[in-house]
Amino acid sequence: MFLKDCWYVGACSTELGARPFARRILDEPVVFFRTTDGRAVALHDRCAHRGAPLSIGTVRGAEIECGYHGFRYGPDGQCAFMPGHHSVAADVAVRAYPVIERWGWIFVWMGDPARTDPARVPDYHWIGDPDWAGKGDLLWVGASYTLVRDNLLDLTHAKYVHKQTLATDAVTEFPVTARIEGDRIRVERFMPRIAASPFFAALGGYTCPVDHRQMIELEPPASIVISVCVASAAGSGENIATEFRVINALTPETMRSTHYFWSLQRNFARDDAALNDRMYQMNRDTFLEDVLVLERQQERIDGDRGWAGLITPADQGIVLADRVLRRLIENERRGFSAVASASDGPRG
Amino acid sequence: MFLKDCWYVGACSTELGARPFARRILDEPVVFFRTTDGRAVALHDRCAHRGAPLSIGTVRGAEIECGYHGFRYGPDGQCAFMPGHHSVAADVAVRAYPVIERWGWIFVWMGDPARTDPARVPDYHWIGDPDWAGKGDLLWVGASYTLVRDNLLDLTHAKYVHKQTLATDAVTEFPVTARIEGDRIRVERFMPRIAASPFFAALGGYTCPVDHRQMIELEPPASIVISVCVASAAGSGENIATEFRVINALTPETMRSTHYFWSLQRNFARDDAALNDRMYQMNRDTFLEDVLVLERQQERIDGDRGWAGLITPADQGIVLADRVLRRLIENERRGFSAVASASDGPRG
């Protein structure tokens, strides 16, 4: 049900401190910790001895010590020490998940370790790029990662869900185009000469009509970068141009809950710390409006598993995303590599 | 498991305001709202587009607008507007439940709309009748509607459950008679020359022995009117006569929970508002004593599905009610009309 051979954001770097902590990912219990020399580690969160969660244990140097009977495991998952024993058999181990720490996030590979491919970490380079500034956070959503993904692939919902923030009445008047590039989905909408939404007006200072361009790029299963370009419309009497990147990394907790990592970056007023905080707070409030809808949508769908919704032109991106995801999961089940590179050209 | 072709009370009139609200009925999600011109509407609470509950949306004139992507539905359930579209296909719709508003309650027909029969709204004419006065309310009970029904069909429980209110020690000394009239069940008990129960003594002012008559009428599946006539016994030295109607409309939420709508009416001191409030409070407290027992009874029964209780003469009404209910549900499953009129004569 999940694509496994790919990188998910498992934690924020700041979450890994002196104490290990537990997080469920793809319905597996994972313990994260940082060795005393600073390396991030992710292990299956169940001691091989009696099944206690390692996350209630203690970090000792490069190892984690089980809080029940003191078994110790290294970053590779091998048991390094069994109290009262002089040696440890090689098969005493817990599963280790490859991790890469980048852009303030801990990426974790939940699939076949033999296929781990560092080149396939999603591109979130805007975070930490000196040309960009912003801030992010983590939200828990009581809904499937596919419902969260779909929410981001059809932004017309902004008009109804985000009345006070992102809404622009015009959004439903402009159609979207959606296409597949390799396994990636791209959805675009261009809205010329519209009133700026409260959100972007407040951040960019627009008072006159703008040309507003949205480009949503999905890298399956659930990495979504939204590029928003807002510029004063020609002849509007203003001359402002701002860009935003909304980075969305959706990590399934279970089939019906999601760890939603996000970051909002902008390419202007980069040193304005107050704007940073304001933008963060506005975006967080906006996402919490989505959470409200998504959790209730999940509830309704739970009540009738066979139910399928209606497909409209605005749902093109969702249709393509579903199709690609099904194919990738099916391929992975058969033992093929999970995600093709974009250079394979269009398919679908 | 539920009888569907019948009227259930779905809401109190006062619950329908400017905002839609959700209630589960017969394990289906229903959204209730009132159009701006005051008409009560009940729809299946799930947008045909993406499955979001309509109950988090907004009423717009005669329509309800989904809070996710702005689809609008009229009182007949037809989608009247899809944002970004010029027309809407006829098959874009949600199920509409016929409703009738009467006596301060919203009756809803959960079965086949083609069989909707306004003449079959249960008779609760005492509510709003100038010869009667009283008040009612809504309780949620974590027990099957059949357990609530059975509670009302055997009033001997008053002696044990309602020690401070309805109890009269004599109640177990007098047998009941139960009979079927058409599909209706009638259970009667006459208790001559007994001490008035605390409840009726307080309301009617009795200090001497009374003749107390109870008549319980069940209209399947779960509409119960209890007529209570209390009169000073001959030669008791008092001369008071009072009547009460306890109206009980039980609406299954799920197989193990019930929306319990009730109203308590009296035929005396009709202008006494303080008595109204006192009678309401006493009755509510009494019903909450029942809720306590019913929820624990449900728990016990849940633990052992095959279990069947003991049948005593006081349970005659329950036996008949179970028999009629099984027959009606079976008939409905086969496509027959659900409830025969009383003029069909006795069966069972």
Next chain:
Amino acid sequence: MFLKDCWYVGACSTELGARPFARRILDEPVVFFRTTDGRAVALHDRCAHRGAPLSIGTVRGAEIECGYHGFRYGPDGQCAFMPGHHSVAADVAVRAYPVIERWGWIFVWMGDPARTDPARVPDYHWIGDPDWAGKGDLLWVGASYTLVRDNLLDLTHAKYVHKQTLATDAVTEFPVTARIEGDRIRVERFMPRIAASPFFAALGGYTCPVDHRQMIELEPPASIVISVCVASAAGSGENIATEFRVINALTPETMRSTHYFWSLQRNFARDDAALNDRMYQMNRDTFLEDVLVLERQQERIDGDRGWAGLITPADQGIVLADRVLRRLIENERRGFSAVASASDGPRG
């Protein structure tokens, strides 16, 4: 899944007062009450009439009266009175569980009443013995009784779970011996010349090295007495000797929850009431540390039913306990007597 033909502690004597109370044991609902002349009674907690729990009823002399319709049951479970009836049929009854009250605990026999054997009440004679002093309590644990049992059969966990109390770093340096005697398991560990643990140092006043002996005796399914003998090591300059008995009576509530009755007894300073309270509080805090681990261990195991842990030499007692328990449950299922006496000699 449970051994039934044996005595479990069902309640503390102090829990049985004027009001009946409910407890789930071996996943069956049980009501406990004390007759007005002081006899402890345990019945199936479900009225034979309508299934209401008797535990919301009232004690009347030697009988319990159902709180719904007034049925009364005696200590043998027979219905003694049905309101409105002159006689009661012999088959109107609820199941009665044999009980024995001893050492401040109510032992209850959950199996075949015909096999009830008072001689098989576990030996907890230290409670109430004038040569011993101490105190006990009841804890609820959200984990299987076998996990709680295993916790007690391998005390090396003290070093990791009870760092501030029972821990002695040396514990993992000394192996255990485990053996079967009849159906009983005995696990022993002798730790000569070690530093006294904070717990025993505080209670016994040790400042010098001690010889510390642990003997754990399991009487299946889940009665465990731990004998702890701590004595100043020869030549240590101190001359103190203290003994403790930790009595653990584990009563399954469900397959994944346990009523944990315990008592901690000592053979010195018997009149020191303050020491009593201090020892009680320290032990309770220690057990709460176990509860934390056990409940999370249960969670992890729930997530993967097929999972089996690793067996180490320290787990010998657990392996034997599992083997005996399986045999006894299998025997009981076949109709054999459940627990052999110790005089039958070793088996396994």
